[in-house]
Amino acid sequence: MRKIRWGVLGTAKIALTKVIPAMRQCEFAEITAIASRDLEKAKAAGIAKAYGSYEALIADPEIDAVYIPLPNHLHVPWSIEAARAGKHVLCEKPIALCAAEARELLGFLVKIGEAFMARTHPQWVRVAELIRAGRIGDLRVVDGFFSYDNRDPKNVRNVAEWGGGGLMDIGCYPITLSRMLFGEEPVRAKSAIEWDPVFKIDRLTSAILEFPSGRCVFTCSTQLAPYQKMRMFGTRGVIEVEIPFNAPPDRPTRIFVDGVVEELPVCDQYTIQGDLFSRAILEDGPVPVPVEDAVKNMEAIEMVFRA
Numbered sequence: 241m242r243k244i245r246w247g248v249l250g251t252a253k254i255a256l257t258k259v260i261p262a263m264r265q266c267e268f269a270e271i272t273a274i275a276s277r278d279l280e281k282a283k284a285a286g287i288a289k290a291y292g293s294y295e296a297l298i299a300d301p302e303i304d305a306v307y308i309p310l311p312n313h314l315h316v317p318w319s320i321e322a323a324r325a326g327k328h329v330l331c332e333k334p335i336a337l338c339a340a341e342a343r344e345l346l347g348f349l350v351k352i353g354e355a356f357m358a359r360t361h362p363q364w365v366r367v368a369e370l371i372r373a374g375r376i377g378d379l380r381v382v383d384g385f386f387s388y389d390n391r392d393p394k395n396v397r398n399v400a401e402w403g404g405g406g407l408m409d410i411g412c413y414p415i416t417l418s419r420m421l422f423g424e425e426p427v428r429a430k431s432a433i434e435w436d437p438v439f440k441i442d443r444l445t446s447a448i449l450e451f452p453s454g455r456c457v458f459t460c461s462t463q464l465a466p467y468q469k470m471r472m473f474g475t476r477g478v479i480e481v482e483i484p485f486n487a488p489p490d491r492p493t494r495i496f497v498d499g500v501v502e503e504l505p506v507c508d509q510y511t512i513q514g515d516l517f518s519r520a521i522l523e524d525g526p527v528p529v530p531v532e533d534a535v536k537n538m539e540a541i542e543m544v545f546r547a
């Protein structure tokens with residue numbers, strides 16, 4: 241089968257260290273080009289074609305789709321540029337700075353999706369399947385924690401006007417996963433947010449999102465010891481995901497169902513994401529996390545900020 245030819249905008253750390261190596265293993269995708277504001281940086285990435293501007297890559301007729309791992313404030317502007325040029329777009333999370341900006345991406349004929357790779361990792365596919373099958377009774381509480389310690393003033397996560405902060409960077413994961421598991425949208429939120437006095441970003445956020453059938457309770461922080469965990473509490477059982485977001489590509493992942501371990505075979509969630517998105521293009525099917533879903537996630541993020 242034909243492979244989708246991908247171009248990458250920017251030499252982001254996530255692209256160079258995780259997504260590009262993983263997509264090189266794809267069955268339905270190939271990384272054809274990369275663009276940087278600095279041509280030398282693009283060349284150093286070691287990809288067949290290197291461009292010194294994002295515009296030049298987008299203008300390349302031999303590119304079918306672009307992957308956008310730019311700072312958050314550039315997600316929508318460059319997604320629109322690419323979509324207008326007829327390229328399909330896989331954009332990093334969070335897809336926009338706010339829900340209104342995300343809505344600007346609705347209505348394009350090309351495929352546009354948000355790069356929530358965790359949602360299609362087999363461990364989450366399995367959790368969703370167990371919950372749907374009633375293994376833990378009715379799902380009532382999704383409980384999540386995600387933290388790291390990053391006080392580098394130059395890091396995109398610490399630049400408020402670029403959409404930095406914990407909720408946008410990592411709080412978005414328990415939100416998207418709880419929306420996926422409940423199969424509902426939150427109706428109300430309560431939150432406690434501590435702002436960094438210098439960076440003006442949220443550095444410690446705890447929230448309760450109320451869904452019609454239950455709630456998601458989570459804490460995220462950009463200034464704590466690194467940790468991640470998700471637990472799903474039902475009326476008859478509990479599921480725990482050991483490494484819910486940054487699932488390692490080199491060893492099995494584990495979920496615990498009422499304390500009993502289930503091991504998922506080794507896989508790379510970025511390879512899976514690349515293949516699923518590329519197949520959706522090839523077969524004209526739905527992408528894993530379409531814009532409509534991304535808009536709803538931004539609405540939930542906003543709900544937490546407002547609360």
Ligand SMILES: NC(=O)c1ccc[n+]([C@@H]2O[C@H](COP(=O)([O-])OP(=O)(O)OC[C@H]3O[C@@H](n4cnc5c(N)ncnc54)[C@H](OP(=O)(O)O)[C@@H]3O)[C@@H](O)[C@H]2O)c1
Pocket residue numbers: 249250251252253254255275276277278281282309310311312314332333334355356357396409
């Ligand atoms: N899904 C995941 O697992 C995951 C993990 C980490 C990050 N992310 C997301 O990926 C995105 C990038 O994160 P990152 O930490 O990899 O970023 P990063 O290393 O700081 O890279 C961002 C890239 O954007 C380009 N850029 C364009 N304008 C820029 C500007 N004004 N300032 C800085 N860079 C600019 C740069 O490329 P050039 O200089 O080459 O043009 C830079 O390399 C974020 O949206 C983040 O949320 C996702």
